[in-house]
Amino acid sequence: MNETFLIGGMFAVTFSVRYILFAMAGKVKFPPWLNRALEFVPPVVLMAIIAPNVTMPKGELWLSPLNPWLIASVIAVITALIRKDLLTTIVVGMLTFAGLRFGLGM
Amino acid sequence: MSSQCPRGEQSQSPRHTEFFAGASATVPLLVGAAPFGIIFGTLAEPNGLSALGAIAMSLIVFAGASQFIALGLLAAGASIPIIIATTFIVNFRHILYSANLVAKVRHLPHHWRALMAFGLTDETFAAVNNRYQAQGNLQQAHWFYLGSFLAMYSNWVFCTYIGLTLGNIFPQMQNWGLDFAMSVTFLGMVVPYLKTRPMLVAVLVAAVLAVVSHDLPHKLGLLLSAFSGIAVGLSLMMLGNRNNKPQVSQ
Numbered sequence: 001m002n003e004t005f006l007i008g009g010m011f012a013v014t015f016s017v018r019y020i021l022f023a024m025a026g027k028v029k030f031p032p033w034l035n036r037a038l039e040f041v042p043p044v045v046l047m048a049i050i051a052p053n054v055t056m057p058k059g060e061l062w063l064s065p066l067n068p069w070l071i072a073s074v075i076a077v078i079t080a081l082i083r084k085d086l087l088t089t090i091v092v093g094m095l096t097f098a099g100l101r102f103g104l105g106m
Numbered sequence: 107m108s109s110q111c112p113r114g115e116q117s118q119s120p121r122h123t124e125f126f127a128g129a130s131a132t133v134p135l136l137v138g139a140a141p142f143g144i145i146f147g148t149l150a151e152p153n154g155l156s157a158l159g160a161i162a163m164s165l166i167v168f169a170g171a172s173q174f175i176a177l178g179l180l181a182a183g184a185s186i187p188i189i190i191a192t193t194f195i196v197n198f199r200h201i202l203y204s205a206n207l208v209a210k211v212r213h214l215p216h217h218w219r220a221l222m223a224f225g226l227t228d229e230t231f232a233a234v235n236n237r238y239q240a241q242g243n244l245q246q247a248h249w250f251y252l253g254s255f256l257a258m259y260s261n262w263v264f265c266t267y268i269g270l271t272l273g274n275i276f277p278q279m280q281n282w283g284l285d286f287a288m289s290v291t292f293l294g295m296v297v298p299y300l301k302t303r304p305m306l307v308a309v310l311v312a313a314v315l316a317v318v319s320h321d322l323p324h325k326l327g328l329l330l331s332a333f334s335g336i337a338v339g340l341s342l343m344m345l346g347n348r349n350n351k352p353q354v355s356q
Contacts, residue, residue, distance in 0.1 A: 048335065086291070
């Protein structure tokens, strides 16, 4: 079944990454450039996921002040810069989105 | 269901103290993780993952960001190998955490190290790292780790279940813009990283390329933009180090 392969595969790669160094108990060292490259991974990957979601929510590029996904994202980024608190950012972003989409019917 | 001392030891033994200290040090982080777990649960079925699959994923994979990404990719029709490859890339950061912790777990038997590896999350790493910074005594520190891990784990699985239930009670929840919750949560996670110019450029490159390459099959654009962003950021960082110039601020 598809979900079995999906979950099994996700487990295998996730656990391998978490376990390999523990298993070898530190006999391996990364070259410095790889360590540096790893620092970029989380934000870059996350942004590569977010960008199409909020700029093309209906499948086509929609760079407009009428795009609630985009505007709420901008508000969320500003909130994150000011408050540096994940929960606040999520709540403000969601409320903005809900207000624009359902309050103003955008 | 609280299990008392299995071997009839005194309840004040260090391992209990460490275990509960680990769990309570993790409580504030649970508050941040809970909505994430609930949203994962509500999004699962609308995005094409069964309820059983969602619970199994939380129980077996136990990796927040990649579970969300898997949902997004499932909904977009990505193939399973692409989802697994993306999971690998997204979770590769854990190797940095384990590289940090390896000196602290070297003395432990393999089954302990395997269990701790399974429970290695951003939150538990943060909690355990504080514990190691505060006191160097490693004797029972793995019980602190276990306490933190089990707090995160039970919270994550429980919140997944709550989310699934809410999603069933309010089936129209998927039209409430909860898909945006994933984007906004990720945005909130990205912003704290944007402290240096190479990082900022890397993220912008990835964003633009992800939009441009959106129509490539199997979500290959995601990997392409991620690798490009990393390559550009790394190059800028190394050029900056080589020139050894003070950072230009505007």
